[in-house]
Amino acid sequence: MSIESLKLLGDWDIWKQLLEGMLVTVELTVSLLGVGLVLGVIVALGQVYGPRPIAMLMSAYERFFRAMPILVLLIVLNYGIAFAADIYNVSWLRLPTFAVAVMAFGLHSSAYQSQIFRGAILAIKPGQLLAARALGMTRLQTMRYIVLPQALRLAIPGWSNEYSGVLKDTSFVFAIGVTELTRKGWQIIQNTREVFLVFIVIALIYLLLTYLGTWLLELAERFWGVPGLTGQRREEHGRVI
Amino acid sequence: MAVSSKTIVRVEDLHKRYGAEEVLKGVSFTVRQGEALAIIGPSGTGKSTLLRCINRLTEPDRGRIWLEDIEITSPHTDINKIRQQIGFVFQDFNLFAHLTALDNVRLGLLKVKKLSKKEATERAMHELARVGLADQAHKYPAQLSGGQQQRVSIARALAMDPKLMLFDEPTSALDPELIGEVLQVMQQLAEEGMTMIVVTHEMGFARSVCDEVIFMEKGVIVEQGPPEQVFLHPQQPRTQQFLSKISELYGGTNL
Numbered sequence: 001m002s003i004e005s006l007k008l009l010g011d012w013d014i015w016k017q018l019l020e021g022m023l024v025t026v027e028l029t030v031s032l033l034g035v036g037l038v039l040g041v042i043v044a045l046g047q048v049y050g051p052r053p054i055a056m057l058m059s060a061y062e063r064f065f066r067a068m069p070i071l072v073l074l075i076v077l078n079y080g081i082a083f084a085a086d087i088y089n090v091s092w093l094r095l096p097t098f099a100v101a102v103m104a105f106g107l108h109s110s111a112y113q114s115q116i117f118r119g120a121i122l123a124i125k126p127g128q129l130l131a132a133r134a135l136g137m138t139r140l141q142t143m144r145y146i147v148l149p150q151a152l153r154l155a156i157p158g159w160s161n162e163y164s165g166v167l168k169d170t171s172f173v174f175a176i177g178v179t180e181l182t183r184k185g186w187q188i189i190q191n192t193r194e195v196f197l198v199f200i201v202i203a204l205i206y207l208l209l210t211y212l213g214t215w216l217l218e219l220a221e222r223f224w225g226v227p228g229l230t231g232q233r234r235e236e237h238g239r240v241i
Numbered sequence: 242m243a244v245s246s247k248t249i250v251r252v253e254d255l256h257k258r259y260g261a262e263e264v265l266k267g268v269s270f271t272v273r274q275g276e277a278l279a280i281i282g283p284s285g286t287g288k289s290t291l292l293r294c295i296n297r298l299t300e301p302d303r304g305r306i307w308l309e310d311i312e313i314t315s316p317h318t319d320i321n322k323i324r325q326q327i328g329f330v331f332q333d334f335n336l337f338a339h340l341t342a343l344d345n346v347r348l349g350l351l352k353v354k355k356l357s358k359k360e361a362t363e364r365a366m367h368e369l370a371r372v373g374l375a376d377q378a379h380k381y382p383a384q385l386s387g388g389q390q391q392r393v394s395i396a397r398a399l400a401m402d403p404k405l406m407l408f409d410e411p412t413s414a415l416d417p418e419l420i421g422e423v424l425q426v427m428q429q430l431a432e433e434g435m436t437m438i439v440v441t442h443e444m445g446f447a448r449s450v451c452d453e454v455i456f457m458e459k460g461v462i463v464e465q466g467p468p469e470q471v472f473l474h475p476q477q478p479r480t481q482q483f484l485s486k487i488s489e490l491y492g493g494t495n496l
């Protein structure tokens with residue numbers, strides 16, 4: 001890298017390419033977290049409140065997807081779906097690789113997210129559930145109105161951690177041919193040979209995305225914050241120690 | 242404190258065991274409309290278990306319970322319907338931590354009774370005013386004192402228009418100076434004719450507010466009668482021992 005290389009930063013085409021890659025990274029991260037959230041909540045509720053066979057099934061699911069390396073999951077799912085589409089000749093199964101990526105990452109993340117939610121659910125004092133049932137609420141109403149609103153709030157810090165983790169893991173999608181931020185970087189390097197500079201820029205973009213995402217989650221935590229349940233703890237702890 | 246002749250609750254030969262331990266060994270009694278029944282007895286004798294069996298938060302093993310003429314213990318009874326008619330007040334309040342006092346009281350009205358938001362809010366505010374907390378409606382449980390939390394939990398139960406209120410040691414988790422405000426609300430309720438069963442160590446309350454007292458020990462009713470009789474002329478030696486121990490523990494404040 002030389003002073004000369006810095007000229008590259010004035011090349012709008014390179015910024016455009018990086019921006020395109022960044023958008024794919026963000027879209028993928030948001031979609032996979034969404035899929036993982038829905039599945040993760042279902043798995044957690046099943047583990048905590050399901051009858052034994054359901055709870056065991058959910059635990060098996062969670063262990064399996066936590067055990068699978070994301071790269072293996074991506075390739076196997078991509079190959080498997082294409083294979084099934086060919087064999088049974090179902091055209092709607094010929095999914096775009098982006099959709100396959102969302103699925104693979106979503107399943108993987110749901111296993112991790114389920115444990116964030118399970119922890120959050122178990123942090124709720126069971127007396128509140130008794131009080132809800134004593135009012136005549138059904139089990140489902142109790143989950144809907146008492147457990148979920150509290151568990152989702154309590155899950156935000158863990159969820160923020162999951163966000164920053166998967167954000168960077170999305171670079172693995174190169175394995176099935178999706179071009180996101182890191183992949184774009186490689187492509188730019190192939191033309192410019194500026195390994196160091198390009199990766200510094202990419203690192204800064206990841207830093208920015210991590211900051212932005214976790215900051216938004218902090219805002220959400222504050223927005224939905226409840227005295228004595230969330231937030232505020234920092235001040236309470238600070239006062240003691 | 243006008244007690245009518247109409248029976249609200251009838252408990253018949255109630256049994257419950259946890260593993261090898263038989264916690265309730267055949268308990269029977271009735272409560273009439275407008276009656277305030279106190280249940281006293283040492284720790285671990287099954288008082289909470291008995292109370293929870295009445296709205297089937299705990300499933301009894303044997304025996305039957307009626308609310309008016311509906312058998313609560315029948316497998317054909319919709320227990321959620323029954324629970325709407327039985328208020329339950331817990332020792333540790335159990336307010337919903339993510340909801341304000343108003344929303345704690347309003348939730349059952351909105352989601353169980355399916356009232357409109359306007360009706361639910363009016364009713365909830367009325368109940369909060371009844372326990373003297375209209376001005377605290379927008380506070381979260383963590384921002385309220387124990388006594389205030391317990392009064393909110395009473396308002397939450399009252400909002401459902403129950404035929405019967407169950408209190409499980411409602412003042413046991415409170416600092417001494419906060420006990421009075423809760424007992425006062427309960428006394429007012431009793432005077433208004435609410436039918437209630439109160440498990441308590443507050444002998445003063447049992448004596449001056451309740452119409453009937455049951456002394457329970459080791460899963461059976463040892464003695465039952467009007468407060469003057471149980472407190473002043475207990476028939477059973479165990480009752481006498483328990484009462485003298487209690488007055489030792491709680492000092493002279495209770496009578």
Ligand SMILES: Nc1ncnc2c1ncn2[C@@H]1O[C@H](COP(=O)(O)OP(=O)(O)OP(=O)(O)O)[C@@H](O)[C@H]1O
Pocket residue numbers: 259264283284285286287288289290291
């Ligand atoms: N869920 C449970 N599983 C096993 N044992 C239980 C359970 N609930 C209560 N018990 C046991 O049943 C007995 C009676 O308990 P219960 O809570 O009804 O007593 P209590 O009279 O309310 O006592 P206290 O005055 O301490 O509240 C106790 O020995 C207790 O350990």
Ligand SMILES: [Mg+2]
Pocket residue numbers: 288289290409410
């Ligand atoms: Mg008890």
